[in-house]
Amino acid sequence: MGMTITEKILAKASGRDKVTPGENIWLNVDVLMTHDVCGPPTIGIWKKEFGEKAKIWDKEKLVIFPDHYIFTANKHANRNVDILRDFAKEYQVDNYYDVGTERYKGVCHIALAEEGYNLPGTVLFGTDSHTCTSGAFGMFATGVGNTDAAFILGTGKIWEKVPESMKFTFHGKLPEYLTAKDLILQILGDITTDGATYRAMEFDGEAVFDLSMNERMTLTNMAIEAGGMNGIIAADAVTEAYVKERSAKPFEIFNSDKEAKYFSKYEYNVNDLEPLVAKPHSPDNRDKVRNVQGTKLTKCYIGSCTGGKLTDFQLAAPILFLGQEVKVPTFVVPASTEIAKQLEIETYKGISLKQIFENAGCFIAQSSCAACLGGPDDTVGRSIDHDVVISTTNRNFPGRMGSKKSSVYLASPLTVAASAVTGVITDPRDML
């Protein structure tokens, strides 16, 4: 019987020829990633449990990105960054990207890609549910809590249940009014927020392999919104080109066998799909933009690991360029400092993307997770009171972006940009 790409990677990482969905196996971890929210408690558990003998299993394989609560006066949040800094110093962790230095990167999932930690065929665990983002590189990547991370930190190993796989195939050429965000919102509406719990979500088809790595990461990023253990896209020439620019390390490309067994298969023709939103208060509360157009907004937000990548800004810029000025406060939050620099270099009709956003009246914030998850009171773009927000982020649970009374619509950067220039939810087809 054949194996899926996820099964092949897990077999390799557990030193077996073959694994079967449902069995619990112990994996050798290639990279452990943590950040300022979960890093300090992970370190605390590691120290407590391993005691004086506490030793990092492999410093090369530990990566720490402070990214969640960075530009805040909150003393407890700043204390967490101090804990990471002290830890990195004490244990000589080279892969630490400190705040306030040239090394500061921003949102961990994007920084992992940019810094060359994402390698096809490898296994990455992170103390963040959106760690599944890295699966865009044909690797197994998933989120864990502090205890599991502390265990990995000391041993390099962790148990995992081999997931069944679900396959999502997108046929056709993606029309200009659709983005990867629309594709994943389509899936979420179809399978709901627990439709992939404990399973692998494998993305396939012409429309997927036509996507840039940035857009592929939008698909795998939101696998967790369906409860997925991991999202995965087989590595191809696009992946190899991206990886080789950023890493000299060896990697292995796996593909699913033709006779591999899937829990379920979904097939879509992208020409049948429309721009979508997830309405309050759940990422699976899908509707067509057309059905909610005209909904009055108080805030627009383009940012996060899901929707703050260079491609997201490249998609949004032409609409803001044409629409000239935003009608409601609009926040532009580049996920990483590299993307922030690219906004100054990349142009549309001879004008830098940064200039386009500034001309349109957007507020450009420093790279971090920012208001995607609310954060401390002084977090830029945080929802307040009865805000009605449209956002390129990943979750719209009650209170997720700050205020418990606010309502958040999730949408593509095209839809958010179109809505920013009108002040009401707007179908991007009316602007393109």
Add this chain to the structure above:
Amino acid sequence: MEKIIMGKAFVLGNNIDTDQIIPAEHLVYSLTDEEESKKYGHFALSSVPINESGLPNGGIPFIEGDNYTSEFNIIIGGSNFGCGSSREHAPFALMKAGVKAVIAESYARIFYRNSVDGGFVVPYEAGKINDRIKTGDELEINLENNTLKNLTTGEQFNLKPLGDVLPIIENGGLFEYARKTGMISF
């Protein structure tokens, strides 16, 4: 591990995500400092919309006033309990509030793992029972025969055996389990 867990029920609906269990703004507090970590108990379930807090009627805050713990120590949930972020602070917050066990129709993977590996709360699965128990009902969980008895109504439910993760729960978490089984030697 206790063989019998007794306590009052706090009933919730489907898709109780980790932002509702412990809002992200509170994740800044220490989990190791005894005094500071009490705040996690205080803010547990504080973002559940009030009309859905304490079913069937809602309107019952899980934590009363300035308290750090709840009078309810068994959570009855629906499907996909604990979905969303990987924050281990979520089952930790429930534990700090005094919760001993959660019984839900199903769980999101990371919350389930965190509950087990961190040894915070016992995550039992059952069928859909959150429409058959009322907030405030007195419950008794028997971990030996995997049953739940509603002492208020007399009704009894079967719970899904904990299976592969039972030894980890019995040992109080992943580290103790790994020590007992010789996986780690410290």
